Amino acid sequence: MKDIIIFVNAIRPKTFQALADYEAESGRRFTPVVLVDQTIKDSIFTCNGQNNLPEKITVITADFSSAASLRKALRPYQERIFAVTSQYENCIQELRQLLPYLPYIPTPTEKSLTWATEKKHMRKLLEAHDPKLVPRYMEVSDAEPETIARIEASVTYPLVVKPSGLEGSLLVSYVANTGELRATLERIFVAIQAAYDTWIKRQKPAVLIEEFMVGDKYTIDVYVDAEGTCRFAPMVGDVVARNVGYDDFFGYHAFLPSGLSDEENQKGQAAAAEACRALSLRSTTAHVELMHTANGWKIIELGPRIGGYRHELYDQAFGVNHIMNDIRNRANEVPDIPTKLQKYASVFNIYPREEGILQAVRGLDELRQLQSFTYVTQKTAVGEPALFAKNGGDVVLNVMLSHPDKTQLEADIAAMEAAIVLETKPAQ
């Protein structure tokens, strides 16, 4: 009986309901087991909100650098393992360490996970696979005048400066000239190690410079099976913060349906599939970020995992059980992807307009009264620093609105944007 699902390091809260829904629908039964690297358990549990897991959930620990420790932890479950998944970007390193001990279940290769979590490797392989997929870029390790000169000789302004190993637009900046480039590089090289520590990243920090792409951003989650066949969750429209008045690159508004024509949707899917193949991914979900430009589809980046809030979005809009699809695809089963629209759905990441210490969050009561209100999660507490993503900050509010009537949803979005106010006070 294959009933054990191993979640490496952490489990998304929505997983319990996703599992229950699938069990009710299919008649099958599964047992989730969280396998955590004991050397980072405290930090990863805090970072990923795992400290209040339901008591019935089995949590086991092992030293992932020790063969004996990992084998001892896995032994009681080995014959029953249905699938192994890693639901968060900062847990993929441990998934990679675990893979050699699970050779007889479908998994990605170790190297593909390294390539898909480090932008410098990702860019190199995407370029080697198909140069049209990516903008021109280079990797730098300092902010010295020689480096600036080398950058300016190789790529053309405007540029995007981003850490190689962080996701979610953390420390990503737009620069239009030499002065901005120098200042941004100096700032990023000071902040990068702290950001890697905060987000539990174990790679060596590195920085990428790439030419800014003009276009509309979309994201898509792709189920890549053991043979490389790609099956697509719906394409999600994504409004970048820069387009709504922030000087930042975080994804402000993700929405379904995307509004793309069938032809453009298929071209975007094809580009996402090529990206997955370029990184030799298999038996995984890939969260792919793309730019739809005048010169076709380009890859911003991808991660070997489900995208943030994508389970909720796909569930509301199309009734897709994304968390179970991720698990079933990893077990070599075909995911179930309904395509009939049930609701228009939007997710917002809300940051402060001014950085500082968060003083108050206004408008939550009005938000909860809206017809489209689905949920709100506060990620930053009053009294904590509320920084922009480009300075390493986390989102303050995550809001979801959904409604079968598009006009009602649009009215509620406008009401939400008017009602929500994040008050900050400059830090001392």
Place this chain on the structure above:
Amino acid sequence: MRSSLVTDDKKNIVLYVNDFYPEFASAFTKLSKRLGRPLRGIMLIDAERKASGKYLPDADKVFEEIVVDFSDDAALRKALRPLQENLLLVSCDSERSQLYFKRVIPHVPYVNTPTERSIEWSTNKGQMREMLSSYDSTTSPKSMVVHDDSPETAARISAELEFPLIIKPTGLSASILVNKVETEQQLQQTLTSSFTALKKVYAKHRGLGDETIVVEEFIEGDIYSTDAYIDADGKTYILPFIYCKNGSMVGMEGYQIYQSETHHDLTEEEIEAGKKVAEKAMHAIGLRSSVAHIELFHTANGWKVIELGARPGGWRQETYDVSYGIDHALNELLIKIGLPPEMPTGLQEHSATFRIHAPKAGVVTAITGLEAAQAHPHMHTMHVETKPGDAVLPSAHGGSMLIGGLMHHRDQARLMKHIDEVRSGITVHIR
């Protein structure tokens, strides 16, 4: 297991890494016939290996050739991308190319391969020991990996392990630089001489990984080896055991294989127990979609694993063909595409290999008796890997086999007699 490899007519490329062996060509032809479609064979060769000439070339140009820098992932990606949709399988049979194979594996994710890590574990005896003992501590002797010959290291070994000990490099095969020591003084001396020799030998034999040494407790027992196949799901198919004599068993210095024989006196029960340990060894290394060469000790306390390689054993193609009528190279291809191998149904003829190593260091001045040996009616294959003028060393000091051969006969006693005749007829004169 990739279900479409056998049935999808588009899958027609067989990719071999670095080294070409003659049996590839016939196995390739048989596989094509078996699948009912033409196949395309390609040798994928690392640019540095090609430039240095340290690879086994496909002299008759049986297959196409692609040369690429294996240390450059982007270059590998570009080279393999045009082949990806048509790849049927990837194979690498030589020990010295295994870590090159490891670099190729992530670029061919949609065919059946071993994991990258299992290749690393099976080429580094220190990591292999760790994997074997963490899987089942009863299958291997106590061991330590050491990185230097300092007195502190020797003292640490003496405190943790019981003499006598076997000292061997972690990344060399064929018992090169393998030595037995009885005392701490011998241990110290051997560690010093081994680390000195290691650098030269690694360069000559393309040693794999770090220049480190594994020290393990000596096991008393008979040596056997077997080749086996393991599929993508971990199901194993184990070939008949081969009895092996090493140099020390016939009064020579060193632990190099002196002779191997298909004939042995193991009971069915002992064979089954040995197969179980061989299977454990493959699972401990996490091997899949591969052939494996496994060496074992049969001791008073049961079977112990000496080591395992994710490749066919030396002379096994000929041995299993002559004695059991199976095509080992074809079976390796079958297991990689998810088809069961053809297993032997009974012994056809006894066979045995003999190997001649240098008894002392020096320069080869002449070799006599080769023609008569090659013309022997029961000689199947003979390899002469030295010539006058070559500098040679005993195996214990880093030397490799000089002459080897496979002989066969229906009668085991007469086979042994013929082997003795051939051995005594060949003389390698060393000054």
